[in-house]
Amino acid sequence: MKSFSDQEVHSAGTQPAERVNPAAVKAMAEIGIDISGNFPKSITQFLDQPFDFVITVCDDANETCPVFTGNVGRRVHISFEDPTKVVGTPGEVLGAFRRIRDEIKVRLREFHDREIWRLRPAASADLQAVSALLTESQLPLDGLNEQFGSGYTVAVSEAAIVGVAGVEVHGDDGLLRSVAVSPRHRQSGLGAVMVRNRIEWARAARLPNVYLLTTTASSYFPRFGFSVVGRDGLPESIRQSTEFAEACPATAVAMRLTLKTY
Numbered sequence: 159m160k161s162f163s164d165q166e167v168h169s170a171g172t173q174p175a176e177r178v179n180p181a182a183v184k185a186m187a188e189i190g191i192d193i194s195g196n197f198p199k200s201i202t203q204f205l206d207q208p209f210d211f212v213i214t215v216c217d218d219a220n221e222t223c224p225v226f227t228g229n230v231g232r233r234v235h236i237s238f239e240d241p242t243k244v245v246g247t248p249g250e251v252l253g254a255f256r257r258i259r260d261e262i263k264v265r266l267r268e269f270h271d272r273e274i275w276r277l278r279p280a281a282s283a284d285l286q287a288v289s290a291l292l293t294e295s296q297l298p299l300d301g302l303n304e305q306f307g308s309g310y311t312v313a314v315s316e317a318a319i320v321g322v323a324g325v326e327v328h329g330d331d332g333l334l335r336s337v338a339v340s341p342r343h344r345q346s347g348l349g350a351v352m353v354r355n356r357i358e359w360a361r362a363a364r365l366p367n368v369y370l371l372t373t374t375a376s377s378y379f380p381r382f383g384f385s386v387v388g389r390d391g392l393p394e395s396i397r398q399s400t401e402f403a404e405a406c407p408a409t410a411v412a413m414r415l416t417l418k419t420y
Contacts (some may be wrong), residue, residue, distance in 0.1 A: 172222050176197035179242055185255040204228075215262070216240045236265055271351045280310035280322070287319040288312065288336070295338040301326075301400025303335065310336070311355050314350055323352035325360050325368060329395025332360045333402075334370040353382055361417050368417065369396050370373070371410040384413040 175198050186193050201224065208229040223233075238261060245255040264335050271277060280288065285306055289299055305326040313321030320340040325332040334356055339349050360368045369392060370379065374384065389412045395401055 168199075168204055170199040170201040170204055170389045172201055172224075173216070174200050175242075177183075179255070181241070181248075181252050181255040184252060184307075185259050188256070189259070211270075218349075234269070235338065236269065238262060238265075247377070271355065275348060276314045277311050277352070277355055278314065279308060280306065280312050280324070282307065284312055284319060288322045291319060291338050291340060292336055293320055294340070297336060297338055298401070298405035300405035304334075304400065309356075309359065311352060311359070313343075313352060315343070319398050321348050321352050323349075323356045325356045325365075326399065327363070327365065327401050329393060330366060331370040331393055331396060332363070332365040332395055333367050333399055334360075335401050350381075353379075357382060357417075358417065367413045367419055368395075369393075370413050371401060371406040372413065373407065373410045376411040376413065380412055384400075384415045387412050 178193060178196050178198060183194050194265065198230075203223060205226050206228045207226075210224070210231040212223075212226060212230050212233045214223050214233075214235045218239055219238070224234075238258055239254070241251070241254040241258045244251050246254075270363065275385035288306070288310070292299055292302070307322070309326055309332075310322060311322060312319045318340075320343045321338065323334070323337040325334050327333075334353070337349060337353060337356075339346075339352075357368065368384075369387075370384065389408075390403070394413055
C-alpha cells in the first residue's frame with residue numbers, strides 16, 4: 159500500500175491546451191501548490207504504460223478516452239464540471255476553478271481511502287487478527303470484544319489486516335480507541351486515513367462528541383480537531399468505559415472532538 163506521497167501520478171488530456179490555464183495556476187497557488195512550470199500533456203503518450211487506475215474526471219474525456227494498451231487494473235470515472243467552460247468575469251471564472259479544486263481534493267481523497275487502502279467495516283471474524291495487531295502495537299485489549307463490530311474499521315492488504323480503528327458508543331458520545339497500524343505500513347498516512355474514517359462514522363451516527371485517551375500521541379490528534387480536556391470533566395458514560403476505568407493509566411491525556419450539537 160502507498161500513501162499520496164509515494165504514488166506515481168500522471169495527468170493528461172484528450173485535447174490538451176497549449177498552456178496551463180492561468181486561473182488554474184492561481185487557484186492552486188492559493189493552497190501552496192505551484193504549477194506555473196507545468197505544461198499540458200496528451201494522453202497518447204501514456205497509452206502503452208501500465209497503471210493501477212485510469213481515472214477520467216470530465217464527461218467528454220470519459221466518452222473520448224482512447225484504449226490503453228498497457229496493463230491497466232481498473233478504469234474509473236469521477237465526473238467534475240469543466241471550469242474552462244465557465245463563462246463570466248475573471249472573478250467568476252477563478253471562483254469556478256476554486257470550487258472544482260476543492261471538490262477534486264475531497265472526492266479523490268475519498269476514492270484513495272476506499273480503493274487504495276481497502277478499508278472495510280470490521281467483522282467478528284477479524285477479532286483475532288485485530289487483537290494480534292493491537293498487542294504488537296502495545297495497545298490494550300481490555301473491553302475490545304464488548305463493542306467490536308460496526309464501530310470499527312480495518313485496512314486490508316494482501317488478505318491481511320494491517321490497520322484498525324474503532325469508535326465505541328458510550329451514552330450519547332463516542333470513544334475513539336484501538337488506532338493501530340502494522341509496522342510495515344507506519345509513516346504511510348494510513349493511521350490518519352483511519353482516524354478520519356472513524357470521525358466520519360461518528361458524524362453519520364450523529365454523535366455530538368468523540369473522546370479519546372492517549373499516553374503517547376497527544377501531539378498527533380489536534381490535526382483532526384481534538385483538544386485536551388480535563389479527565390474530571392469527561393462524561394460519566396465515558397468514565398465508566400473499560401478503556402477509562404481499566405485499560406488506560408491515570409497519566410493518559412483525555413481529548414475531545416466536538417462534532418455538532420444535535
